[in-house]
Amino acid sequence: MTTTTIDTSATSLLRFATAGSVDDGKSTLVGRLLHDSKSVLADQLEAVETASRNRGQQAPDLALLTDGLRAEREQGITIDVAYRYFATPRRRFILADTPGHVQYTRNMVTGASTAELTIILVDARNGVVEQTRRHAAVAALLRVPHIVLAVNKMDLVDHAEPVFARIAEEFTAYATQLGLPEVTAIPISALNGDNVVEPSAHMDWYGGPTVLEHLETVPVGTDPSDAPARFPVQYVIRPQTAAHPDYRGYAGQIASGVLRVGDPVTVLPSGLTSTITGIDALGRAMDVAWAPQSVTLLLADDVDISRGDLITPTAAAPTTTQDVEATICHLHERPLKVGDRVLLKHTTRTVKAIVKALPYRIDLTHDLAHQDLPEELGVNDIGTVVLRISEPLPLDPYAVSRQTGSFLLIDPADGTTLTAGMAGEAFARNASAEGAAHGDGWDF
Template identity: 60%
Template sequence: MADETTQTISATNMDLLRFATAGSVDDGKSTLIGRLLLDSKSIFADQLEAVETTSRGKGYDYTDLALLTDGLRSEREQGITIDVAYRYFATPSRKFIIADTPGHVQYTRNMVTGASTADLGLVLVDARQGLTEQSRRHAVILSLLRVPHLVLAVNKMDLVDFSEDVYTKIREEFTQFATKLNIPDLEVIPISALAGDNVVNRSESMDWYSGPTLMHHLEHVHVASDRDLVDVRFPVQYVVRPKSDEHHDYRGYGGMVAGGILKPGDEVVVLPSGMTSTIEGIDLFNKEIAEAFPPMSVTIRLADDVDVSRGDMIARVKNAPQPSQDIDAMICWMATKPLQPRQKLAIKHTSNNARALIKDIQYRLDVNTLHRDQDTKELGLNEIGRVQLRTTRPLLCDSYSQNRTTGSFILIDEATGVTVGAGMIL
């Protein structure tokens, strides 16, 4: 039975890969995504024709693949990516969601947003420029966000005559830098997004490279074991009470499984009340299923009529998160007005809402050098730092390294309703 469960989990999780692209301006992120979409046959003929027409109008003698992804007019005019653009495509073995994140330092917050849910981070570097401050900053942010897989794509190899020495130098320099970070899995691939070398099809010009193409790696990287399948965490988002006569006795609790494997018959505890019960059934749409695991959205029915509402969490009786009002976290600040001690903000953690007081800013992290500035008195726009908070009600949280869902939160300006910070619990 255990083997069948593992196979089911693997097959379901391998069905979808979320990855985020990052890199300096003009490293070719948008062109690479355009190439992936084009060579995986994920572009409609009229889309391709429109891009070819635009390219001819600008005097290009090739199809400008970046036009397929830079959707905002201001992005096209400046030739840069500003907002996070999500693209969807599929191959016979896997579905993909791409978060194309901006490279500019002033859009760090956008990159954090795009990479926070990614299974894999794809950092591009220009083979002519080598590693830049931006490249290192993006790797540090992906490491902070605990993105488990990282690919360094050495792009524009056609502009350095497909030199193995150039590739080797960049690979060794980045590998050495990555030892300071928390990067469990690293792959370095030489590509030319414009020409298509080693993107989907293997490059004849780089016969010295024996590793996988980018698409082969994306299709086969193992992500099933990245999620926490041990600690059961089910934040309740909604109490399901159908109004129809046919289901007038139905009472279920809807939400997304954040951790662990849930099965009918399991003994569970509802937090923060501490009431215990057993799972009577698990429903997915209109059918009952044998088990639920991350990141499935399901409805759970309990055997006992216990009081459960939005913001509560269902967990295992002997493996429940400890409620805490004192939170120690790394924060990426996203507002123009700096974050300062004694500031009061709203906090949203899973499906739970509370208010928070900033007790202390311990240090600001220089994401280029990893230096900790302990003299800082505030966090400015796009800066990352370690902060201590006190919440008005206990939060049922885990460390971010254990569970990226229950270990993260957002901070909201109560006056405007705008999200001003993203936090990772230590």
């Protein structure tokens, strides 16, 4: 069997998102990053130059590189999440440019949910505003590890250091209240390119990195050994051919941690145990695999495993529960109310659930005050929910694992995604053996 070591080169990919209030210059910043890092194709730049001339602009409007929807170009705003892929000699990037309008806060949740870094833009003339605080709160709830405060349009305040220092101090103080672990403040002019890719000649008082330099050097990724291993099963492979009459493998993507041949494992929610006897990846055998690799596991015992089950090392198995309290961001125009019957999708498993309580809504406009027992949560609202699930789930706290601590609530009637959830600690009552569904299938 081939011996495999953990290759940390996967950390050369950085997923990051941009956020900020309307007209703070997010799309211009992204366009400047792409343009000045030589990541724009000639025909793309030509199309932007033509569109800019048609609008009476002398210089190319780099925001058009990301505002791809016709409505976005007509209104001069970002509506949808625009994903862009680019690379420099030092690192590859996946960028999510998210909207600034309050009604599109849910899109910011989507873009930042997988980000390791978020750039929050602030207009130097306006400073920290309500939407700035809202985006910082969302980043904190999603536990984004790194935050960049980009104080934009410094050219419109004469590149004044006191203006930048005041905004950076105010935002950092608010970020500390939220528990954000790291904030890097950078003064920029996205329109002119100051401190975006190249250092600014107008702000010699600033001695820190440019935006791109920080993106290229910020530590990303973690040692897979630091997290407990979680393997959601996506597919059971049983070819039953003459060459492989007894082959039975469990395919999926490792959500976190490291799995090794010889590891004792537990299958959840059934609680059955076995041992890993083989790991296959792209047709070759391995003795160790780690997140986020996609592999097929072979087990010593012919246990009952299907899509949606979770394979985890026995020594680090999560608790299964039917009662969940979670922080949620409601994404749909249809409000979420107590008594609603929904589907809960966790990794590869989907189960029925009932909304038992809405303890509070978070007021993002007034320092995260709690509004107790709201009647409902509307679109873009962030609050907490108590759910009763039809069968036990191995949910990790979101603070432990962003992958296996998150879930979606879905409308069972039409499959619409309603809510994004981040699980808290499991309730003390573990209902792994109680509360079997009965009646209409919704009374747990």
